Amino acid sequence: MFTGIVQGTAELVAIEELPNFRTHVIRMPSLAWGEGLALGASVAHNGCCLTVTRIEGDRVSFDLMQETLRLTNLGQLQLGEKVNVERAARFGDEIGGHAMSGHIMGTAEVISVIGTPNNRQVWYRLAPTLMKYVLTKGYIGIDGISLTVGEVRGNEFCVNLIPETLTRTNLGWVQxxxxxxxxxxxxxQAIVDTVERVLAQRPF
Incomplete structure (x- = not known):
């Protein structure tokens, strides 16, 4: 489980491509971040739960299978780009965001970035099949960041970002x-799906 409180960004320093498979290597944000990290540990990359497969100094490797490449933005990353990282929550950790599984359901396109001196508003367009779960003031995970939906318009929604989020995550350079x-x-999702099933079974 993850909390959606991103602990930093990590640079992608190596990529190995195979058919429908990719291994990518990140450089740890800091030595303290990697303390106690072991093979088999779970780390969220842009919100996607991945498993540590190798540790070599400050470099950590992860394997991305076909389904991960299909559903997420990780397969589009290039060397030198950075991902939001969060290590799996441990029992007793503070849940500063909201409970997240690390299971990505799809991607949204950034359609507008509105900046002011101390804030930033970002608008996204999302597929209708997922948009029905996006509600004003509801929770959403964006590249692993726990955020509150600011406004919904059809198949578009926005989030409002404070300076701390911009400093700590890749939303600091979102385009x-x-x-x-x-x-x-x-x-x-559970509430919306339940209501839909109940309404579908009602006679009219």
Whole structure:
């Protein structure tokens, strides 16, 4: 489980491409971040849960299978780009964001970035099949960041960002046209799906 509180960004320093498979290597954000990290540990990259396969100094390797490449933005990353990283939560950790599984449901396109001196508003366009789970003031995971939905307009929604989020995450350099990983709040999904099933069974 993850909390959506990104611990920093990590640079992608190596990529090995195979058919429908990719191994990528990140440089740890800091030595303290990697303390106690072991093979088999779970680390979220842009919100996607990946497993540590190798540790060599400050470099950590992860394997991305076909489904991960299909559903997420990780297969589009190039050398030198950075990903948001969060290590798996441990029992007793503070849940500063909201409970997240690290299972990405799809990607959304950045369609507008509106900046002011101390804030930034980012608008996204999302597929209708996922958009029904996005509600004003509801939770959403964007590239692994726990955020609150600011406004919803049709198949578009926005989030409002404070300086700390901009400093700590890749939203500090977000651009129009980016594809970003989306994890829907599971409680919202369960409620919407339940209501849909109940209404479908009602006679009219």
């Amino acid at each position: 129009v046209g980016w594809r970003t990983n989306i994890e829907i709040d599971p409680q919202t």
